[in-house]
Amino acid sequence: MDIVRTFFNWPVLVDSLPLLLTGLWVTIQLGVASIVAGLILGLVVALLRMYGPKPVAVIAKIYIDIFRSIPILVLLILVYYALPFVGIRLSSFWAAWTALTLVSGAYTAEIFRAGIEAIPKGQFEASQALGLSSRHMMVDVVLPQAIRIVIPPLTNNCINVIKDTALASVVAMPDLLKQATQAQALAANPTPLIGAALIYIILLWPLVALVARLETRFKRGVR
């Protein structure tokens, strides 16, 4: 019974739930904002890397490599604690958003590049032979086909971004994990932490299942 009272204490959980839910809301806001910005950034970087003039393409490649190499926690601490020394002072939310977006953008760029490169050369040639401009070739022919290929890995990336939002608790952002540790301290009981873990799982399990389903569906070659 001690284990139940310690880790699954119902009254403690009920008491801490409002706090956990405000934390969840912050987590979702940060996750969605970072995912959307990372998608846009990633698409732009992928296109610059593949079709930009040489120097721009090189810069895009360096960007991708750097931000895939740096641990997000290190980047976050740099943004939050180091940037103020050069006068850039971001709130914990926007510091976390910046770090997550920069990293997600790098991964997303590689996903988009793989998706575009998977489109057969004949699709590009047919578009060009028809006189479509580069913009129309991408928007009407290449990207709609690439999107289907990149949806499973992009969803995977979304899961990672949402998970990585928990790192923001390190810079005192009141996200789900931060609220849970606070509630744990207040109640002197670890149940809120268990609650937070369960909420993360409930939030992300459907996405994980979705990726698995999409992957089998696309493997069957639905075009």
Next chain:
Amino acid sequence: MAPYISLKGVSKSYDKFLALDNVDLEVAAGEVVCIIGPSGSGKSTLVRCVNLLEQYGPGEITVGGIPVCAGKNLAAVRAEVGMVFQSFNLFPHLTVKRNVMLAPMRTRKLDEATADARAMALLKRVGIAEQADKYPGQLSGGQQQRVAIARTLAMEPKALLFDEPTSALDPEMVGEVLDVMRGLAHTGVTMIVVTHEMGFARQVADRVIVMDGGRIIEAGTPAEVFDRPSQQRTQDFLKAVLSH
């Protein structure tokens, strides 16, 4: 009269391999030219240079007097010159009708209704109007290639380039595609057809060109090339393809 398509001293090399070796060719407006020759002889490379799907050099290609080179002229050339590919290259995410409508709506700024009507007329012309709302993947190879021809015609090109249009087809579907091409010949559109269909070349071409090793080794009327070839290599090639 000035030729509609003109190649002057055109060469093209991949690394060390010379795919086109100083090719001269003039094609009059409305003329149907068939290019034959062994694989690797540069036939496809030649037609792909005409709309700059392949970069070439040295040499000069003009279409309707416009030099074919990268830059703002290129859009003008590509708008005039349609191409039909061996592998169809239809857009798999669009319906048959949308495949035909896309380019005119984007480059000629046709409105939806006009593009739709024109697409349906063209699909009727190639005999697949009833498949308009299907996706390319649901069609046979022969039907797909006919859609590809309709898609090209939707841009109202002055010239059509065919790059082995029947080579990827099952034998029983070759005829339906050749029939559509036969219907286009001598309607005013200039045609350059890279093909292995000797019967089609003999019957439809105004002029047959034989390529080997990146050069044009023989050119003439179908009767001249098929019945009285002057080059030993032409004779060998024809013997090889006509013997089976």
